[in-house]
Amino acid sequence: MKTKIIYFSRTGHSKRIAEKIGLQIQATVYELKDNMVWTGFAGLLRALKSIRAQNDIVIQYDSSILDCDYLIVLSPIWGGQEVPSIKAFLSKIEHPNMSLVVINMGSDISIPIENAERNYPNIKSVYGITRKLKNEDTIINHLLNDKRDVYH
Ligand SMILES: Cc1cc2nc3c(=O)[nH]c(=O)nc-3n(C[C@H](O)[C@H](O)[C@H](O)COP(=O)(O)O)c2cc1C
Numbered sequence: 001m002k003t004k005i006i007y008f009s010r011t012g013h014s015k016r017i018a019e020k021i022g023l024q025i026q027a028t029v030y031e032l033k034d035n036m037v038w039t040g041f042a043g044l045l046r047a048l049k050s051i052r053a054q055n056d057i058v059i060q061y062d063s064s065i066l067d068c069d070y071l072i073v074l075s076p077i078w079g080g081q082e083v084p085s086i087k088a089f090l091s092k093i094e095h096p097n098m099s100l101v102v103i104n105m106g107s108d109i110s111i112p113i114e115n116a117e118r119n120y121p122n123i124k125s126v127y128g129i130t131r132k133l134k135n136e137d138t139i140i141n142h143l144l145n146d147k148r149d150v151y152h
Pocket residue numbers: 008009010011012013014015044047048076077078079080081103104105106107108131
């Protein structure tokens with residue numbers, strides 16, 4: 001069973017978590033890139049604006065990423081939603097065995113989880129990590145234990 005991981009990260013938390021999961025299960029980790037500059041103060045303003053405005057985002061990824069048995073997608077939460085590039089990715093691709101991990105700072109993560117379950121019915125499971133709750137390792141364990149037959 002080949003597992004791949006794809007993430008977007010503006011400030012590095014989702015990247016670190018993606019790499020942590022990747023190390024635990026020896027999965028290749030990819031960054032989802034796009035045509036926007038999200039860094040710095042201008043990037044933060046752009047990120048805040050993207051919550052309300054539909055933006056013309058162009059995502060860049062190698063389609064070979066879909067060549068796996070299980071795909072784990074990680075997204076920070078911006079204004080209660082996945083970031084624009086992950087939304088575009090999930091709307092565009094199809095994969096029969098996919099999980100989504102959303103990562104936020106402190107707001108109620110059950111709302112974005114429920115929204116993602118509704119918006120992307122083809123995703124098997126949605127997991128939420130809230131940094132303020134320091135539940136990262138617990139949620140990673142849930143994610144990997146749900147696939148215990150594969151990884152243990
Ligand atoms: C534009 C923007 C909006 C955000 N909205 C929320 C939010 O609604 N709820 C929350 O708990 N955290 C929110 N955050 C915090 C991020 O979800 C959190 O810091 C996340 O871990 C960032 O991931 P990254 O370091 O991989 O970019 C927001 C951050 C940004 C930049």
